Amino acid sequence: MKIGIAISVAILILIGLVVFMATLGVAEPATPATAPDKLVIISLPRDLPSLAPDADPDIDAGDRYDRTFKAYESAKRQLAGGSVNSSVADDFAARLIRAAQAGKIDHGFLDQRIALKPGTKHDFNEAFEGIADLTLSYAGELLDAGKRKQAAQIAQAAFVLGHRTVTHNTRLDARYKGLMLMQMSLSILYDAADAVDQPSITAEDVAAWADPIERMTEAWLEKIKIVRSVKPNIGDLINIAQNDQDLTFRVAAILQLGAMQYNPGSRGNQRAIDSVLADLANDADPLISDAAKSAQAFTVEELRKMS
Numbered sequence: 001m002k003i004g005i006a007i008s009v010a011i012l013i014l015i016g017l018v019v020f021m022a023t024l025g026v027a028e029p030a031t032p033a034t035a036p037d038k039l040v041i042i043s044l045p046r047d048l049p050s051l052a053p054d055a056d057p058d059i060d061a062g063d064r065y066d067r068t069f070k071a072y073e074s075a076k077r078q079l080a081g082g083s084v085n086s087s088v089a090d091d092f093a094a095r096l097i098r099a100a101q102a103g104k105i106d107h108g109f110l111d112q113r114i115a116l117k118p119g120t121k122h123d124f125n126e127a128f129e130g131i132a133d134l135t136l137s138y139a140g141e142l143l144d145a146g147k148r149k150q151a152a153q154i155a156q157a158a159f160v161l162g163h164r165t166v167t168h169n170t171r172l173d174a175r176y177k178g179l180m181l182m183q184m185s186l187s188i189l190y191d192a193a194d195a196v197d198q199p200s201i202t203a204e205d206v207a208a209w210a211d212p213i214e215r216m217t218e219a220w221l222e223k224i225k226i227v228r229s230v231k232p233n234i235g236d237l238i239n240i241a242q243n244d245q246d247l248t249f250r251v252a253a254i255l256q257l258g259a260m261q262y263n264p265g266s267r268g269n270q271r272a273i274d275s276v277l278a279d280l281a282n283d284a285d286p287l288i289s290d291a292a293k294s295a296q297a298f299t300v301e302e303l304r305k306m307s
Contacts, residue, residue, distance in 0.1 A: 027272035028265070030235035033226065039244045042219045044166070044212050049205035051189065052160050053153075053197060055103030062109035064099035065161070069113065071095065072127045079130065089138035093154045096135055100157040105164055110174040116251075116290055118258035118298045119306040128165075128177045132158065132184065139188050152192035159185035170287065172227070172252040176220065183213050227252040234260065234269040238276050251291045254280060258295025262303050 032038075055061075072079075075088065113124045135154055143151035158181055165178025186206060189196075193203040226236050227249060237260065241253035257273050264270040280292035 026266075027238070027268040028233055028235040030239040031233055033222070033233070034236040034239040034243075036243075038222065039240065039246075039249075041246045042216055044209075044216060048208055048212060049201070051156060051201055051206060051209070052163075053097075053100055053156055055101050057103035059102035059104060061099050061102035061105045061164070064095065064102050065109060068092065068095040068099060068131065069124075069127050072131050073123070076126075076130075079134070086138070089134055092131060093135045093138055093150075093157070096131070096157040096161060097153050100160040105168050107168050108170065109168055110165055111169045111171045114171045114173050116255070116294050117302075118255040118295055119303070125173060125177065128174075128181075132177075132181050136184055136188065143188055143192055148192045148195035149197075151188055152195040153197070155185045155188035155192065156196060159189055170248055170251065172224070172248050175248055176224070179213065179217055179220070182209070183217065186210055186213070223249050227256050229256075231263075231265075232256070232260070234264060234272060238272060241276060241280065247285070247287065251287060254288065254291040254295055258298035259303055259306070261295075261298070262300050 072092070078088070110124065110128075113127075135158055139151045139154035139158070142148075142154070162178040162181030162183075162185060166175050166182065169175055169178070186209060190203055190206040193201060193206050223240065223244075226232050227240060237253050237256060240249050241257060242250075244250045244253070254277070257277055261270065261273050261277075264273055277292050277296050280288055281296060283289045283292065
C-alpha cells in the first residue's frame with residue numbers, strides 16, 4: 001500500500017515538474033535517441049565490390065538522368081492507367097542503362113529537383129518511385145521469361161542509379177529513395193549475376209551489399225522517425241539540426257523545425273525553435289543557412305496545405 005502511494009506521489013511530482021517547466025518556458029531536453037553516437041555519419045563501406053558497368057568518364061550521367069526524369073513527367077498520364085506496354089518500359093530501361101554507362105556525375109544531380117522547403121510534397125518522389133517500379137518490374141518479367149542478360153543490365157543500371165543517388169546527393173528525400181532502389185535491385189541482380197556483361201561481377205559480389213544496405217537503412221530509420229515526425233521531441237530535433245555529423249539529417253531537421261514552429265508544444269519549445277533557426281540562418285554553410293531561412297519563412301497557410 002505504501003509503495004503504491006509512493007509511486008502515485010512520484011508520478012504527480014513528475015507531472016507537476018513538466019507543467020512547471022512549460023510555464024517557465026523551458027524547452028524539452030534531448031533524449032538518448034540523439035546521443036552523440038547516434039549523430040555520426042552512417043555510410044556504406046568503401047571496400048564493397050563494384051557492381052557498376054563500364055562507364056565513359058567524359059559523358060555526363062546527370063544530363064541523361066535529367067532527361068529520363070523529364071521523359072517520365074511527360075509520360076505520367078500514359079503511365080497512370082496501370083497497364084504499360086513493353087515498349088514504354090523498354091524505353092525507360094534503355095535510358096537508365098545509357099545513364100549508367102556515363103561516368104561523369106556531379107554532386108547534387110538530383111538535389112536540384114527537390115525544393116528546399118518544409119514538408120513539400122515533391123514531384124521528385126513520384127518520378128523516382130515510378131521509374132524504379134517500371135524498370136524493375138520489367139526486369140523481373142524479363143528474368144521470368146529467361147531473358148537473363150537484359151534483366152541483369154536493367155537491374156545493374158537501377159542499382160547504379162540508387163548508389164549514385166545515395167553518394168552524390170545531400171537531400172534526405174533523394175538519398176533514402178536511392179538506398180531503397182539499391183535494395184530492390186539486388187534480388188534480380190543476384191539471380192541474373194551470371195549474365196552480367198562484366199565477368200568479374202559474381203553473385204557473391206552482389207550478396208556482399210545486402211547486409212551493409214540493411215544496416216544503413218535501419219540506422220537511418222531511427223533518425224528519420226525524428227526528422228519526419230509530426231510530433232517529435234523538440235530537443236531531439238534541435239540536437240540533430242545543430243549537431244548531426246551528416247549534413248543530410250541536419251537539413252531535414254532544420255526544415256522540420258520550420259513546420260514545428262506552429263505546433264511547438266510549449267512556450268519553451270517555441271523560444272528554442274526561434275533561437276536555433278535564427279542562429280542557423282547565419283551558419284557558414286550555405287545549405288544550412290538557406291534551410292534555416294526557408295524554415296523561418298514557412299507560413300501557417302503552407303502548413304495547412306500539408307494536412
